[in-house]
Amino acid sequence: MTQQPSDHREYNRRLITEFRAAGRRLGGRALLLLTTTGRRSGRPYTTPLMYIRLDDRLLVIASAAGAPEHPDWYRNLVADPAVTVEVDGEQYKATATPATGADRDALFVRIAEQYPFFTDHQNRIDRRIPIVELVRRADEAG
Numbered sequence: 001m002t003q004q005p006s007d008h009r010e011y012n013r014r015l016i017t018e019f020r021a022a023g024r025r026l027g028g029r030a031l032l033l034l035t036t037t038g039r040r041s042g043r044p045y046t047t048p049l050m051y052i053r054l055d056d057r058l059l060v061i062a063s064a065a066g067a068p069e070h071p072d073w074y075r076n077l078v079a080d081p082a083v084t085v086e087v088d089g090e091q092y093k094a095t096a097t098p099a100t101g102a103d104r105d106a107l108f109v110r111i112a113e114q115y116p117f118f119t120d121h122q123n124r125i126d127r128r129i130p131i132v133e134l135v136r137r138a139d140e141a142g
Helices: 008-021 072-079 101-114 117-123
Strands: 031-037 044-050 052-054 057-061 082-087 090-098 131-136
Touching: 008 031, 008 044, 031 057, 031 072, 044 057, 044 072, 052 101, 057 101, 082 131, 101 117, 101 131
Parallel strands: none
Antiparallel strands: 031 044, 031 082, 052 057, 057 131, 082 090, 090 131
């Protein structure tokens, strides 16, 4: 199991700073920054996340390392799917759409084949781990 940092907020702050300073890339890591709007505060929150590209889809997985509750960033985007994505040297507005039904299930199988730790996360909890597609807004075409 992956060691979790003792001060997760400070770790994320440093990672965000390093990612942006490196031109919105971080070596060969599949990392993006997702900015959501707080469902209660209305404030922007930026979270570094692993991403996966499948069939021209940009996906993030709300596993929270197998935590029993959905992560805050996921609850925020369910309340307001308008997000900002920073990835591969660029920043753009996007719409976050959780996958559902057979699409979600098929995506999870494919993702878990590449990254078996997601199966471990799912097996430890009762909630169904969401998979979210980040779709660039049409007015943000690059």
